Amino acid sequence: MRRNSFLPLSLVLALLLALFPAARAADSVTPTPPPWCPEEEYAVFEGSTAYDGETWDTILQLRAHAEAGNPAPQSGTDTVLYNRRRALTYSNDPGVRFELGLLSLQFAVNAASRGQTEKIGSDFELAAHYAPGQEPGRYLAYLWNARANLWDQDVTGGLEGKGLSFFVGALSYLLDYPQFTMSALLDCPLLAQLPQEKRDVAENLLLVTLDGDVVHPRAVRYDANYVDTSTAQTRNDRTMVPVRRLAELMGATVDYDASTGQVTITRAGDTIVMTLGETTALQNGVPLQMDVAPYAENSRTYIPIRYIAEFFGQKVEWLPEKRQVAITEDKSAAGDSNLEAWALGMGAVLSAENHSGDTALFGGKRRFGAAPVGSAVTNALETTGPDFARQSFRNGWPIDSRETLTASIDGLLAAPGAYPAWDLFRVSSLAQWGYLAGYVTYPEALELVEPAARLLCEDFSSWDDAYEDYLNGYTRWAGTYEPGQDVWQTERGLVYQQLKADPATAPIFDDTLFQTGVLGLPE
Numbered sequence: 001m002r003r004n005s006f007l008p009l010s011l012v013l014a015l016l017l018a019l020f021p022a023a024r025a026a027d028s029v030t031p032t033p034p035p036w037c038p039e040e041e042y043a044v045f046e047g048s049t050a051y052d053g054e055t056w057d058t059i060l061q062l063r064a065h066a067e068a069g070n071p072a073p074q075s076g077t078d079t080v081l082y083n084r085r086r087a088l089t090y091s092n093d094p095g096v097r098f099e100l101g102l103l104s105l106q107f108a109v110n111a112a113s114r115g116q117t118e119k120i121g122s123d124f125e126l127a128a129h130y131a132p133g134q135e136p137g138r139y140l141a142y143l144w145n146a147r148a149n150l151w152d153q154d155v156t157g158g159l160e161g162k163g164l165s166f167f168v169g170a171l172s173y174l175l176d177y178p179q180f181t182m183s184a185l186l187d188c189p190l191l192a193q194l195p196q197e198k199r200d201v202a203e204n205l206l207l208v209t210l211d212g213d214v215v216h217p218r219a220v221r222y223d224a225n226y227v228d229t230s231t232a233q234t235r236n237d238r239t240m241v242p243v244r245r246l247a248e249l250m251g252a253t254v255d256y257d258a259s260t261g262q263v264t265i266t267r268a269g270d271t272i273v274m275t276l277g278e279t280t281a282l283q284n285g286v287p288l289q290m291d292v293a294p295y296a297e298n299s300r301t302y303i304p305i306r307y308i309a310e311f312f313g314q315k316v317e318w319l320p321e322k323r324q325v326a327i328t329e330d331k332s333a334a335g336d337s338n339l340e341a342w343a344l345g346m347g348a349v350l351s352a353e354n355h356s357g358d359t360a361l362f363g364g365k366r367r368f369g370a371a372p373v374g375s376a377v378t379n380a381l382e383t384t385g386p387d388f389a390r391q392s393f394r395n396g397w398p399i400d401s402r403e404t405l406t407a408s409i410d411g412l413l414a415a416p417g418a419y420p421a422w423d424l425f426r427v428s429s430l431a432q433w434g435y436l437a438g439y440v441t442y443p444e445a446l447e448l449v450e451p452a453a454r455l456l457c458e459d460f461s462s463w464d465d466a467y468e469d470y471l472n473g474y475t476r477w478a479g480t481y482e483p484g485q486d487v488w489q490t491e492r493g494l495v496y497q498q499l500k501a502d503p504a505t506a507p508i509f510d511d512t513l514f515q516t517g518v519l520g521l522p523e
Contacts, residue, residue, distance in 0.1 A: 029056050031095075034063045036106050036189070041144070043127070043137035048095025058084045059099050066106035072118065094131035097123045098141055101148065105190060108151060112193060120148035128173070139177050146170040146185055151194065155201045159219045159229035164201070171207065172214045181321040206232040207324045208241055208305065213368035215246055220372050228372070232325065233302060238292040239318075239325050240302040246327075248373035250312055251386045251438020256301060263294060263301055265308070268402060268441045272311050274303055283311060313441050329362075329442050335522040339446040342453035342518060344508050345463055346428035349470075349495050352505075355380055355388065359505050362445075363389070363436040364429070389436035397430070402439040405430060409448050413455075420459060421466045422473025427452035446521060453518045463509040467496050 031051045033042035049055055062085055065073060073082040085103070088096055101123035111118035124145035128138045149170040153163035174180040185191075186202060208216040217231035230242045243263060244254045252267035261276035273282040279293045294303040305325055309316045315330040334340065340362055344351075351364030357380075358365050369384030371377045377387075393399040399408055409427050416423045428449050435445035460466040471487035480490070487493050499505040 028052050031056070034102055034106070035067060036109075037102055041140055043095075043098050043140040045093075045095040045098065045127070045131050045134055045137050049091075049093050050095030050099050055088070055096065058088065059103075062103050063106075066103055066110065069110050069113070070107075071111055071114070071116070072104070072107040092126075092130050094127040094134065094137070094141070097127035097130060098137070098144075101127060101141075101144055105144070105148065105151075109190060109193065119152045121152070122148075124148055125170070125173075139174070139179065142170070142173040142177075143180070143185065146174060147188055147191060150185075150191065150198060150202060156197050159217055159231065164217065165219050167202075168205075168207070168214055168217055171205075175207070175209065175214075175322060175324060176212060182323050183321070205323050206234065206239060207322070208232045208239070208246070208327070209324060210246065210249055210327050210368055211329070211366060212326075213366060215249065215368070216241055218245075220245065220370070230300065232305070233297075235295075235302070236292050239305045240292070240295075241305045241308070242300040243294075243303045243308065244301075245372075246305070247308060247312075248386065249367050249369075249384060250314065251367075251389075251436060252312065253438075261296075263303065265311070267312050267438045268444065270311065272308075276301070281307070313443075331442065333443045333521070334446060336519060337446065337521050338513060338516065338519045339449050339453060339521065341508075341510065341513060342456070343428045343432060343446070343449045345510070345513070346425045346449075346452065346456065346466075347432055348499055348505065348508050349467070349492050350425070350429050351432075352495050352499055353492070354392065359499065360508060362442075363432045365389070365436060367436060385436040386438055389433035392429075392433050393437065399430070399434075399439075402434070405434040405439050406448070413451055416455070417473065419469050419473030419476070421456065421469035422477065424452040424456050425466075425470050443521060450518065450520055457514055457518055461514050462511045463514075467493075471496075 028051050031042075031044050033039055044051075050059065061081060062073070065078070065081060073085055075082045085100075088100055091097065101120065104118075104120045104123060108118045108120050122145075124141045128141035128145065131138050131141070146167070149167045153166045154161060155164045155167045158164060174185075182202065182205075186199060191199065206216070207214055217229070219227050219229045221227045228245075230245055233240045243265065247254050247265050247267070250267060252265050255264045256262070257264070263274045263276070265272040265274075271284055274294045275281075276296055277293050279290045281288045281290055288307075290304055290307055292304045294301060296302070305327075306316050309327050313330050313333070315328050315332075317326045317328075318324075319326055331340075343362065344360065347364060348359055352359045355365050363385060365385045365388040367385035369382050369387065371379075371382035371384065373384050373386050375382070375387070377383055383391075390400075397408060399405050409430055412423045412427050412430075431440070431445045431448035434440045434448070435442055440448065456466055460469065468487060471490060471493050472481075474492060475481040475485070475487060475490060488497065500509055
């Protein structure tokens with residue numbers, strides 16, 4: 001006999017309520033945490049239906065079931081409670097998701113006390129996802145999410161399995177929060193029940209970030225059959241990293257000569273040569289003394305992270321409370337210059353068309369990408385900054401080095417066309433891509449932008465004025481010009497208007513730059 005596939009009426013009604021939430025009920029409550037959640041770590045989300053009478057009653061019933069030491073409700077034994085909990089799992093309400101996470105947490109603890117295993121799941125992560133801008137609730141959801149991942153995942157097997165990668169991914173959400181510390185994560189009764197080897201992984205983890213993105217530890221897929229796993233190490237109180245991944249993300253090329261043990265790293269106009277086992281390196285032929293020698297281990301070459309970063313003008317900061325080595329572009333060389341502001345304004349529309357999420361970043365793309373540098377991917381998440389820039393050059397520009405970059409920019413500056421903003425804006429994009437590609441340093445890229453910014457400031461009085469000229473030049477170059485057309489209604493004209501209307505990108509188009517003028521780099 002064929003089984004009836006219809007859902008119970010009670011579950012159908014619950015699902016409909018979840019999909020079409022009513023206005024806040026008159027008997028809404030002031031939410032309080034369950035006994036197993038410290039009050040200071042309990043998140044409350046504005047406007048959440050979790051605190052409405054009927055839903056809150058269900059949450060309290062589930063809490064009582066969990067607090068009594070019971071396992072998660074099961075169909076057939078706790079059918080009513082099981083259906084009510086299941087109905088809540090269809091919600092995209094952050095408060096409901098956070099409460100479900102707390103319940104799953106206690107059910108997992110109850111299962112562990114019986115020698116059983118139960119996952120906490122992703123409710124905390126979903127709570128944060130469904131609550132953009134709601135702080136500090138979002139931070140607390142991410143904090144509990146990291147704890148849940150440490151509980152759920154096998155992090156002791158390294159990156160060969162997926163467990164450590166999931167845990168590191170959960171931590172990456174927290175690194176930008178100034179209040180986050182690894183001790184705050186681990187100072188939790190839930191985690192006190194973990195095997196010590198799991199806690200040791202978290203306590204001894206070294207996180208290396210580039211512009212906020214975790215580079216190590218990370219598993220990077222090179223092809224269908226090969227995944228490279230890489231972690232940072234500590235040697236003689238110095239952080240050592242596999243050289244290739246980090247250097248290539250900064251736009252460098254890395255060559256290893258097995259016969260001599262020499263590692264040659266080239267970026268922009270700089271060449272660094274290191275030799276395995278030796279503390280003397282050569283920077284553009286000049287000897288430089290290091291306090292730790294490079295070494296090889298597991299077919300990887302490890303070098304001191306501070307030197308590789310500082311060689312290439314990066315800022316390195318050790319944040320012990322987060323177990324994080326944070327590497328960012330050292331922009332102090334720009335001093336009080338406003339050249340980056342000019343560059344961003346001039347390149348904004350093209351940056352938005354190429355990669356809309358990073359329009360406000362110098363270069364128009366994060367340097368990081370999940371795939372290895374040099375892979376033939378087009379996915380925006382996987383493609384690295386260097387690959388994005390080099391592909392942009394290949395789309396119509398004869399640029400593959402710092403020399404050809406400079407020559408192309410000189411050509412645009414030497415003979416601006418009838419619509420000069422069109423050529424000047426292209427100078428800005430080329431300079432920014434040259435930085436991402438590793439052909440020029442950050443200060444060098446700003447120097448390349450400077451003459452274009454000065455000409456733009458002389459010829460135009462506002463961004464609207466400059467962009468009207470740019471759009472006229474672009475439509476003629478692209479062959480889409482029509483007599484009497486409204487350039488503001490063209491594809492790029494609409495992109496510009498959208499950027500100006502978006503609070504996140506509107507500050508890029510600051511017309512006071514035209515009154516201030518161009519402030520160049522310090523001498």
